[in-house]
Amino acid sequence: MCSEGLDRATANGAELRYRRTGGGRPVVLVHTLRTQLEYFDRLLEHLDTAEVEVFAIDLPGHGESSAPAVDYTADYFTDSVAALLDRLALTDVVVVGESIGGTIALALAARHDPRVARVVAVNPYDYGRRGGIRRSSPLANVLFTAILWPGVGPIVARAGTPGILCRVMEGGLYDPGLLPAALIDQMYRCGRLPGHARAFRSLNTQWRTWVAARSRYPQIGLPVTLVYGSDDWSRPDEREANTRSIPSVRTVSLERCGHFASLERPDAVARLIDDAA
Numbered sequence: 001m002c003s004e005g006l007d008r009a010t011a012n013g014a015e016l017r018y019r020r021t022g023g024g025r026p027v028v029l030v031h032t033l034r035t036q037l038e039y040f041d042r043l044l045e046h047l048d049t050a051e052v053e054v055f056a057i058d059l060p061g062h063g064e065s066s067a068p069a070v071d072y073t074a075d076y077f078t079d080s081v082a083a084l085l086d087r088l089a090l091t092d093v094v095v096v097g098e099s100i101g102g103t104i105a106l107a108l109a110a111r112h113d114p115r116v117a118r119v120v121a122v123n124p125y126d127y128g129r130r131g132g133i134r135r136s137s138p139l140a141n142v143l144f145t146a147i148l149w150p151g152v153g154p155i156v157a158r159a160g161t162p163g164i165l166c167r168v169m170e171g172g173l174y175d176p177g178l179l180p181a182a183l184i185d186q187m188y189r190c191g192r193l194p195g196h197a198r199a200f201r202s203l204n205t206q207w208r209t210w211v212a213a214r215s216r217y218p219q220i221g222l223p224v225t226l227v228y229g230s231d232d233w234s235r236p237d238e239r240e241a242n243t244r245s246i247p248s249v250r251t252v253s254l255e256r257c258g259h260f261a262s263l264e265r266p267d268a269v270a271r272l273i274d275d276a277a
Contacts (some may be wrong), residue, residue: 013068015066021049031062031099067195099122104152110216112219115209120227122259130145130207153205157197166184183263225251254268
């Protein structure tokens with residue numbers, strides 16, 4: 001093990017960084033688009049790691065994981081997380097995902113992945129023409145429209161400052177004052193690692209694959225807790241459609257909460273994980 005429980009494993013052609021802490025039933029935390037495992041630092045403070053063993057991961061092209069030259073589709077990310085569960089030989093896993101992590105968790109359940117026993121999907125990212133993040137703010141709408149354009153898109157993906165990143169992230173919070181400055185610094189640094197800008201642009205150009213993932217939700221056969229912040233980017237009809245399509249689902253609303261629930265309501269998310277575990 002590395003310091004502070006950090007380690008790395010190769011899965012689906014990527015070298016993935018993860019943090020492992022605690023003991024008990026395995027809980028795998030899968031972060032939002034553009035963030036990384038440090039996103040869950042506040043949540044970890046509220047989890048009883050005497051009862052659960054937590055694995056917080058960096059997805060491919062995020063954090064300090066590598067960024068292979070592939071198409072960053074919803075299936076690619078799902079394959080990568082499934083391969084990591086195999087690599088770590090985990091069983092009876094509770095997968096907790098936010099944003100794209102929530103969609104990945106639901107996709108694993110729809111595949112009947114034998115290592116996954118329960119899912120907590122928080123603000124799953126499976127809606128929006130050209131990507132739901134465009135609903136974050138007028139600035140995000142401009143940036144994430146331009147990132148799709150040929151020629152200009154790669155430049156936009158590589159450009160930016162910590163200030164712009166901060167403003168985009170604030171659009172996903174009910175209370176922007178809860179955004180940790182240290183997280184923005186870490187995200188900005190990691191976003192400049194080799195291949196990461198290309199990977200993030202690819203994730204956005206593949207927006208149709210995230211929306212298409214919803215078609216598989218009726219195939220889910222295990223218990224799901226579906227969680228939405230009251231001020232998430234998703235719309236009421238999109239939330240209701242997911243609730244109707246997922247069998248054995250429990251739906252929870254977190255008041256005074258936006259898209260980044262583990263930053264705003266880590267205590268509430270931790271209680272839902274305790275219930276699932």
